Amino acid sequence: MAVAPETMIEAHGLKRVYRTRGKAIEAVKGIDLTVKAGEIVGFLGPNGAGKTTTLKMLCTLLEPTGGTAKVAGLDLRADPVGVRRRIGYVSQSGSTSELARVGNEITWHAELYGIAPKAARERAEELLSALDLEDVWDRKCAALSGGQRRRLDIVMGLIHRPQLVFLDEPSTGLDPQSRANLWTHIRKLRDDFGTTVFLTTHYMDEADSLSDRILIIDHGTIVREGTPKELKKRVSGDAITLTLRDTGDAEAAAAITGALVGASEPNVEGNVVRIQVQDGAAALAKLLKDMNSIGVEAIGVEVAQPTLDDVFLALTGRTLRD
Amino acid sequence: MRRYIHDSLVVFRRSMVISLQNPVWVLVSLMQPILYLALFGPLLQAVAKTPGFPPGDAWQVFVPGLLVQLGIFGAAFVGFGIIAEWRSGVIDRMMVTPASRTALITGRVLRDVVIICLQGIILIAAAFLFGLRIPLAAIFGALIVVALLGAAFAYLSYAAGLALKSEDALAPLLNSIALPILLLSGILLPMTLAPRWLRILSDLDPFKYIVDAERAIFRSEYWSQTTEIGVAIAIVIVLLSAWLGNLVFRQQTK
Numbered sequence: 145m146a147v148a149p150e151t152m153i154e155a156h157g158l159k160r161v162y163r164t165r166g167k168a169i170e171a172v173k174g175i176d177l178t179v180k181a182g183e184i185v186g187f188l189g190p191n192g193a194g195k196t197t198t199l200k201m202l203c204t205l206l207e208p209t210g211g212t213a214k215v216a217g218l219d220l221r222a223d224p225v226g227v228r229r230r231i232g233y234v235s236q237s238g239s240t241s242e243l244a245r246v247g248n249e250i251t252w253h254a255e256l257y258g259i260a261p262k263a264a265r266e267r268a269e270e271l272l273s274a275l276d277l278e279d280v281w282d283r284k285c286a287a288l289s290g291g292q293r294r295r296l297d298i299v300m301g302l303i304h305r306p307q308l309v310f311l312d313e314p315s316t317g318l319d320p321q322s323r324a325n326l327w328t329h330i331r332k333l334r335d336d337f338g339t340t341v342f343l344t345t346h347y348m349d350e351a352d353s354l355s356d357r358i359l360i361i362d363h364g365t366i367v368r369e370g371t372p373k374e375l376k377k378r379v380s381g382d383a384i385t386l387t388l389r390d391t392g393d394a395e396a397a398a399a400i401t402g403a404l405v406g407a408s409e410p411n412v413e414g415n416v417v418r419i420q421v422q423d424g425a426a427a428l429a430k431l432l433k434d435m436n437s438i439g440v441e442a443i444g445v446e447v448a449q450p451t452l453d454d455v456f457l458a459l460t461g462r463t464l465r466d
Numbered sequence: 467m468r469r470y471i472h473d474s475l476v477v478f479r480r481s482m483v484i485s486l487q488n489p490v491w492v493l494v495s496l497m498q499p500i501l502y503l504a505l506f507g508p509l510l511q512a513v514a515k516t517p518g519f520p521p522g523d524a525w526q527v528f529v530p531g532l533l534v535q536l537g538i539f540g541a542a543f544v545g546f547g548i549i550a551e552w553r554s555g556v557i558d559r560m561m562v563t564p565a566s567r568t569a570l571i572t573g574r575v576l577r578d579v580v581i582i583c584l585q586g587i588i589l590i591a592a593a594f595l596f597g598l599r600i601p602l603a604a605i606f607g608a609l610i611v612v613a614l615l616g617a618a619f620a621y622l623s624y625a626a627g628l629a630l631k632s633e634d635a636l637a638p639l640l641n642s643i644a645l646p647i648l649l650l651s652g653i654l655l656p657m658t659l660a661p662r663w664l665r666i667l668s669d670l671d672p673f674k675y676i677v678d679a680e681r682a683i684f685r686s687e688y689w690s691q692t693t694e695i696g697v698a699i700a701i702v703i704v705l706l707s708a709w710l711g712n713l714v715f716r717q718q719t720k
């Protein structure tokens with residue numbers, strides 16, 4: 145089957161079984177996925193879901209134990225070297241030696257792609273300043289902060305201007321400002337160079353604000369996929385969170401939520417009550433009135449649109465927090 | 467092939483520069499051969515007078531042993547370095563580049579070989595101060611053998627390090643291999659002094675023949691059978707370890 149050039153990743157039944165001490169761990173259980181050129185796809189899942197394993201297979205770092213994949217137009221098994229030329233990979237666990245100087249590490253890495261040191265330096269300076277990493281060229285990698293080192297990993301992964309980049313939890317360890325900055329840069333990569341981005345994350349806000357499309361993986365299988373909007377639509381209604389004075393009040397408040405039309409089972413945790421309703425604003429007005437009539441007063445009230453967190457919770461019955 | 471050489475040289479330069487930027491490492495590497503010579507050499511002067519001691523003066527017997535030891539122990543522990551590199555993500559990062567897999571290990575081995583040859587030259591130079599006298603050809607020949615040994619042990623150590631990925635597992639493995647080799651090869655004291663059973667055991671140690679060859683080279687017997695056997699064994703060991711090292715590197719993606 146001829147793959148249209150606009151398909152960057154096409155995997156069928158991709159599977160990985162790890163064998164350690166006679167025990168077999170099925171980390172990825174035969175997943176299918178398609179990523180179009182120029183897409184930013186978020187790969188979302190809790191710890192141990194199989195995100196890194198999938199990425200490593202697509203990056204030629206790990207041989208699949210089953211299935212086939214075409215990456216950047218080339219067959220993963222038949223032409224791994226060709227795939228490597230076209231992709232960039234930022235691993236979850238870093239990429240630089242503590243003992244090396246930043247500038248050296250970048251240029252040596254570029255040389256392995258056949259980029260001359262001078263050109264490498266020009267590209268690197270651009271990337272470094274885009275990610276707010278100025279004046280680090282002559283420093284040892286060990287002398288960078290965790291977040292700076294993480295951004296250096298990203299610079300290394302982009303130095304050869306790949307058509308497709310895999311970012312494994314790129315924003316781990318970054319402060320909010322650096323994260324926002326990184327997101328801007330990732331969007332720019334796609335908008336200016338048409339780079340396809342496949343990133344894993346367990347941050348809902350990251351997947352939500354950055355990705356065109358989200359794949360949710362759990363226990364080695366893709367449990368749902370869609371645009372952030374589509375996914376959120378599947379979780380019905382708004383979430384109301386009430387904070388009360390004590391657990392007694394919380395129980396009392398939970399008991400009367402049953403009177404609300406279309407409300408979900410209340411979820412009580414200590415003095416906090418959570419419910420989901422169709423129309424948060426209208427339901428809240430009635431709820432507060434009812435509570436007033438039995439003499440229970442809320443000390444905190446929140447109405448929220450559904451988040452991907454809720455999507456994940458609804459799909460797997462677990463939250464995504466690590 | 468051009469690609470392979472280019473990639474090996476990049477990896478070589480990288481490891482070399484990183485090593486040289488560490489002053490403690492440089493100092494220790496330079497001092498080590500001199501310490502051996504200064505602290506162990508004087509003992510040997512006395513031993514050289516015992517019957518059964520092989521031909522040549524004490525330095526001609528002792529320095530070749532030290533050189534072989536340098537080749538083995540100078541490279542045997544480089545595997546610790548690759549575990550650290552693997553842990554910091556450097557190995558994976560290099561493996562996603564189109565660089566030749568063989569170059570990723572060979573470049574590193576090349577660094578170790580160059581360092582060991584430099585240490586060998588320092589050792590021989592220092593031995594000259596103590597009274598060693600051998601021709602330039604012998605120095606050259608002796609260094610070739612040391613380079614072969616260094617390459618073999620560097621490949622083996624990288625293979626073991628990357629296969630085990632644990633310092634705690636690598637240390638006992640290396641010790642349990644290197645120690646018997648050291649004791650049985652007559653590196654420190656010639657096996658001609660040993661009782662019969664020990665000599666038979668030592669005949670089974672391939673490194674004994676390399677030590678013998680190194681001593682023959684020091685006596686300027688370049689084309690003697692002893693030299694040829696030792697060098698041939700060294701070449702076979704290098705080829706085997708290079709094969710093993712490359713195998714382990716390729717197995718990383720399995």
Ligand SMILES: Nc1ncnc2c1ncn2[C@@H]1O[C@H](COP(=O)(O)OP(=O)(O)OP(=O)(O)O)[C@@H](O)[C@H]1O
Pocket residue numbers: 162163164169170171189190191192193194195196197198236346
């Ligand atoms: N080298 C390995 N050997 C054996 N099992 C492994 C290995 N690597 C991963 N696993 C197992 O495979 C499963 C998937 O791991 P993976 O690293 O792909 O998860 P992940 O989604 O990236 O998680 P995280 O969010 O923690 O990074 C886990 O159960 C993990 O324990």
Ligand SMILES: [Mg+2]
Pocket residue numbers: 195196197236312
């Ligand atoms: Mg992971």
